[in-house]
Amino acid sequence: MRGNQGILPPEPMTNDAVAERLVRAARRSKDMGRFQKQNLVYLELNGCSGNIISLLNGRNPDFAYMVNDMVNLRYSNSLMAAEGAQATEKLFEAMNEPFILAVEGAVSLRDEGMYNVIGMHNGSPLTGLEAARMLGEKADTILAVGACATHGGVSAARPNPSESVGLQSVLPDRELIKLPGCPVNPRWFLGTLAHIVLYGKPDTDSLGRPLMFYSTLIHDRCPRRPFFDRGIFAEKLGDPTCLFKLGCRGPVTRTDCPTKEWNSGVNWPIGANTPCIGCAQFGFPDAMEPFISYDTTRVVEDE
Amino acid sequence: MSKRIVVNPLTRISGFMEVDVKVENGQVVDAQTKGNMFRGFEQMLMGRSPFDAVYFTQRICGICSAAHSMASSLALEDALNIEPMEQGRYLRDIIHCCEFLQNHIRHFYQYTLPDFVKIEQNPLFQADHTDFRVPAAATAQLSRHYFESLTISRRCHEMLAILGGKAPHNHGVFVGGVTTKATAEVVAGLSSILTEVTAFIEEKMVPDVYEIARYYPEYYRLGGGYGNLMTYGAFDRYRELGTLYVDPLVWTRDGKEPFDERKITENIDRAWYRGAKNTYEPDEEMPEPDRKKASAYSFVKAPRYDGLPMEVGPLARLILSGDYTNGVSAMDRTIARAIEALKIAGIMKTLLGELIPDTDVQAEYTLPETTAQGRGLTDTTRGGLGHWLKLKDRKLSFYQIITPSTWDFSPADDRGFRGVGEEALMGTPVQNPDEPVEIGRILRSFDPCMSCATHVSVSGKPVKTIRVF
Numbered sequence: 064m065r066g067n068q069g070i071l072p073p074e075p076m077t078n079d080a081v082a083e084r085l086v087r088a089a090r091r092s093k094d095m096g097r098f099q100k101q102n103l104v105y106l107e108l109n110g111c112s113g114n115i116i117s118l119l120n121g122r123n124p125d126f127a128y129m130v131n132d133m134v135n136l137r138y139s140n141s142l143m144a145a146e147g148a149q150a151t152e153k154l155f156e157a158m159n160e161p162f163i164l165a166v167e168g169a170v171s172l173r174d175e176g177m178y179n180v181i182g183m184h185n186g187s188p189l190t191g192l193e194a195a196r197m198l199g200e201k202a203d204t205i206l207a208v209g210a211c212a213t214h215g216g217v218s219a220a221r222p223n224p225s226e227s228v229g230l231q232s233v234l235p236d237r238e239l240i241k242l243p244g245c246p247v248n249p250r251w252f253l254g255t256l257a258h259i260v261l262y263g264k265p266d267t268d269s270l271g272r273p274l275m276f277y278s279t280l281i282h283d284r285c286p287r288r289p290f291f292d293r294g295i296f297a298e299k300l301g302d303p304t305c306l307f308k309l310g311c312r313g314p315v316t317r318t319d320c321p322t323k324e325w326n327s328g329v330n331w332p333i334g335a336n337t338p339c340i341g342c343a344q345f346g347f348p349d350a351m352e353p354f355i356s357y358d359t360t361r362v363v364e365d366e
Numbered sequence: 367m368s369k370r371i372v373v374n375p376l377t378r379i380s381g382f383m384e385v386d387v388k389v390e391n392g393q394v395v396d397a398q399t400k401g402n403m404f405r406g407f408e409q410m411l412m413g414r415s416p417f418d419a420v421y422f423t424q425r426i427c428g429i430c431s432a433a434h435s436m437a438s439s440l441a442l443e444d445a446l447n448i449e450p451m452e453q454g455r456y457l458r459d460i461i462h463c464c465e466f467l468q469n470h471i472r473h474f475y476q477y478t479l480p481d482f483v484k485i486e487q488n489p490l491f492q493a494d495h496t497d498f499r500v501p502a503a504a505t506a507q508l509s510r511h512y513f514e515s516l517t518i519s520r521r522c523h524e525m526l527a528i529l530g531g532k533a534p535h536n537h538g539v540f541v542g543g544v545t546t547k548a549t550a551e552v553v554a555g556l557s558s559i560l561t562e563v564t565a566f567i568e569e570k571m572v573p574d575v576y577e578i579a580r581y582y583p584e585y586y587r588l589g590g591g592y593g594n595l596m597t598y599g600a601f602d603r604y605r606e607l608g609t610l611y612v613d614p615l616v617w618t619r620d621g622k623e624p625f626d627e628r629k630i631t632e633n634i635d636r637a638w639y640r641g642a643k644n645t646y647e648p649d650e651e652m653p654e655p656d657r658k659k660a661s662a663y664s665f666v667k668a669p670r671y672d673g674l675p676m677e678v679g680p681l682a683r684l685i686l687s688g689d690y691t692n693g694v695s696a697m698d699r700t701i702a703r704a705i706e707a708l709k710i711a712g713i714m715k716t717l718l719g720e721l722i723p724d725t726d727v728q729a730e731y732t733l734p735e736t737t738a739q740g741r742g743l744t745d746t747t748r749g750g751l752g753h754w755l756k757l758k759d760r761k762l763s764f765y766q767i768i769t770p771s772t773w774d775f776s777p778a779d780d781r782g783f784r785g786v787g788e789e790a791l792m793g794t795p796v797q798n799p800d801e802p803v804e805i806g807r808i809l810r811s812f813d814p815c816m817s818c819a820t821h822v823s824v825s826g827k828p829v830k831t832i833r834v835f
Contacts, residue, residue: 109403112380113428113534119472120520120533127513136490140377144480146806147373149494171404174657178665180402181382183374217410217425224406224655246428246534300545301728326527327520329555335531335538336545336728340421342535348422353415357730 079328081275082123082250085257089124089133101260102162103134104154104198107141108191109179109218109227110168113246114209115141121249122327129253133260137162140181151182151189154198163259164202165252169211169218169227170195178225192233199234204259207231207271208252210245214345217245221349240264241271244318245342248325251276251318270345272317281313281339284321299357301336310356312341367391371802374402376809378477380429381816383775385805386663389796397784397791399775399809401666401816404638408652411765416442416733416757417541423753423767424535427815429472432465432526433746434767435539437753440742442541445757446731452605454543454727456717459601460556461530461539462746463714467563468522468533469747470680470707473813474571475515478700481807482578485509495801499581508577511570518566525559528552542728548721557718564711567704575704579697589696589808591790594618594674595682596773598625598752600745601713607720610713612687612745616671622686627743630752632768633668635780636661644780648766649739649754666816668776668785669768677786678749678773679812680706696790699811733760748813749773771815787812 107115119126130136136143137157138150145153168191171179176190183189199205207230210216219227231239240259242251255273258265265273282288290296290305297304307314313321316339324331332339341351348354367390374384382402387394407426411419419438424431436458443450450458484498485491486509500508523533529546530536538544546552579586599614614625633645634653639662641653655665668675676682677694681702684690690705692698739756749770756764776785784792787809796802 107382109405111425111428111431111534113425113431116428116472116534119476119516120523122520125520126516130488130490136488139490140375140382141380142476142490143377144485144491144493146375146377146494147802150375150377153492177657178404178655179382180384181375183372183384188374217422218405220410220422222409224409225404227405245425299728299730300540301547301726325532326524329524330527330531332531332537335529335536337531337537337540340537348425353418354421355415355417357732 079123082254085254085261086124086128088261089257100132101134102137102157102160103256104137104157104162104164104202105139106164106166106194106198108166108168108181108195108212109171109225110209110211110216112141112167114167114252115139117246117249118252120326121253124253124257129256133256134163148183151184154182154194155184158198158201161203163204163206163256164198165206165208166195166212166230167208169215170230170233171218171225171227173226195230195233199230199237204264205230205234205237205239206252206255207239207241209247210243210342210347213241213243217348239271240267240273243272243343243345243347245347248318248320248323250323276319277317277343279317279319281316281318281321285313285333286321287333297336300355303336306333306336306338308358308360309338310353310359311338312344312351313339316341316344318343369799371796371799371805373802373805376806376814378480378810379814379816380427381814383809383814383816385809387791387805389799392795394791394794394796397788398663398777399785399787400664400777401775403816404655404665406655407767408765411762413761416445416755416760416762417731419755419762419765420540421535421537426767426769428534429469430465430747430815431534432461432530432536432539433751434753435536436462436744436746437742437751439539439541440744441740441753441755442742443740444742445738445740445755446541446734448541448731450543451725451727453722453725455604456720457529457544457546457548457727458539460714460717461526461536461544463710463717464522464526466710466747467707468519468526470703471515471519471522471567471571474575474700474703475512477813478810479508479512481803481810482582483508485512495798495803497797497801497803500577504577508574511574514570515566518563521559521563525556528555540728541731545728547724547726549723553718553721553723557715560711560714560718564708567707567711572704572708575701579701582697585697585807586693586695588794588804589699589790589811590694591677591786592675593694594676595685596625596671596676596678596750597683597686598743598745598750600683607716610716611709612683615686616676617686618674627741629672630768631670631673633670633779635668636663636777637667638662638665639667648752648768649741649756649764652764652766662777664777666772666775666777668779669772670779670783673781675776675779675783675786675789676773678745678770682749683745696808696811703813733757735760739764746770748815769815774812775814775816787814
């Protein structure tokens with residue numbers, strides 16, 4: 064019982080249908096006594112910690128349901144009560160049992176990882192690099208959460224002063240579920256986690272992205288697509304028409320943003336009259352720049 | 367009897383910090399705060415399109431990303447000689463208000479509360495000390511509020527996204543103000559959520575903070591530090607509304623005086639950087655990282671105002687605005703954050719009342735052919751934030767960022783002044799060196815965000831203590 068639960072795109076339902084379906088299924092499974100809370104280790108590495116903030120924005124399921132009913136959150140630098148050596152101890156203890164590993168942030172390689180020290184163990188600095196390798200080798204399932212973890216993201220933007228890389232580079236032999244986004248949309252993370260806890264690993268594309276969230280181009284479901292088809296383009300931010308000529312990356316970015324939007328479905332970047340900057344596409348940010356152009360079809364002489 | 371205590375990681379902050387203190391006869395006699403991460407945004411921004419700075423710099427911080435969109439937009443407007451419409455300022459500042467509310471609520475409930483209250487049984491809340499004094503009934507209520515606050519802080523980000531597209535890392539704040547318009551639906555939607563958020567702050571958050579203070583009164587005497595206070599100004603100097611919160615001001619032993627941005631310098635004597643100068647002005651030098659620099663101990667640089675370390679943040683603002691007079695301590699800082707949340711909610715309500723529906727504040731902006739430079743200074747959730755930028759050939763040729771946590775968590779400088787957070791730890795009695803709960807409580811009262819940060823302990827030269835307040 065896994066994979067196709069009728070939630071592969073195009074989603075037929077309303078805004079929260081998929082999330083609610085997963086919650087209902089989770090509750091049912093738990094009531095039936097076959098729902099085992101799994102351990103989750105949430106590792107923050109070189110990044111902005113924006114993915115865990117985004118996770119706190121989750122709804123149906125929300126963060127409270129996640130920590131109380133879905134998983135035992137064994138380690139989180141942002142949220143755990145323990146600090147210092149005791150916190151690091153909890154990280155090492157968590158490895159004694161089966162666990163799901165979620166990693167946000169990139170892995171800094173510079174000076175043997177010393178540009179991102181995440182704690183102290185036995186009197187020595189514990190680098191993000193060591194932690195990623197150590198936990199990555201033991202984890203049952205690994206989620207790379209957000210652009211920095213999936214491919215380096217902004218932390219690895221040129222000239223990449225901290226020599227940051229995505230998680231896969233230091234765990235070449237492990238299969239990762241990749242959730243690109245800057246930050247990740249909380250539905251993408253919580254929905255994927257729910258799938259793992261309930262039915263095992265979700266179906267992914269060849270790049271490791273869950274199909275239920277990342278299969279369809281933004282451009283194909285954009286509510287402003289009719290303007291594109293009729294050649295009506297915005298000339299500045301704030302215009303209500305197609306943002307293609309301002310540099311919109313909707314035509315190359317695969318997410319469900321147009322149908323599910325952000326922050327409980329209240330809005331999304333194109334809804335704010337700004338171009339998609341491709342934050343959930345591999346290569347972000349360098350391959351998606353410039354974010355804002357005043358007419359991409361204008362002839363530029365020296366570029 | 368001397369003992370060294372290292373806390374690493376200092377959890378429940380944004381980013382990575384190590385604290386290294388020396389305790390003699392049960393009291394802290396030396397302290398170092400160390401930023402433990404580095405990404406190098408200033409280097410990354412070189413050569414990029416100037417407009418991209420607004421979205422790019424938000425990635426410095428996940429909890430206060432809108433702050434960076436504010437400072438970079440202001441810096442670009444300065445460089446491009448663009449004066450935003452007042453309606454644009456109102457809308458942009460409303461987005462900023464949403465971030466203040468989200469940040470302050472999360473900082474108190476998710477980051478601060480577990481220091482004082484043993485929240486319900488969950489592996490996440492297993493603590494290692496036993497200094498929990500709040501009685502059972504109040505503990506149960508505060509635990510409920512921990513989870514209730516998650517809905518409220520999420521609602522704050524929903525408000526932010528209504529105008530900004532998404533949060534964290536919004537798209538709405540831009541040169542000229544914002545990219546969205548106030549419509550009746552937007553104004554009513556924001557007002558409706560704001561009513562809910564205001565009620566929570568008033569009825570739960572502020573009383574909860576005082577409830578904690580009741581059981582931990584010694585924190586009114588701990589964590590004071592220098593007492594030098596600074597703000598770049600917040601929600602200030604509107605053309606018609608005047609100042610709704612606080613003007614740019616500093617407070618030192620010489621008293622209160624207007625803030626003068628020309629007095630800002632940055633020092634890298636004890637920071638892992640190398641540059642042509644050890645002390646420089648924000649727009650003249652961008653040092654390169656050097657993790658192997660032996661005399662350094664942090665990736666955080668040391669900004670100074672007129673040569674002095676300055677505390678920034680909610681308490682500094684409230685004292686400088688005259689809204690709070692109790693004093694400077696760890697507990698005062700935590701109380702100030704809750705009181706400020708209520709004040710910000712009021713300012714947001716005022717700004718919402720000033721909106722003219724369907725005003726388009728955007729234009730097509732052009733970049734100068736030659737060179738230009740600009741700076742954007744504004745107070746944000748944690749204190750004064752500055753972006754300094756230069757343009758050449760329509761690209762960014764220089765970028766400097768000094769964040770509030772750089773002010774509060776700098777290392778020592780070449781004149782012997784400790785950082786503000788380090789100084790706040792001096793003299794702190796540590797009851798049990800194996801459970802040094804006092805250290806984290808004091809440092810968290812500043813709401814640290816180690817967006818550009820550090821590590822490695824060096825036994826430094828003796829630091830001379832200079833009381834300036």
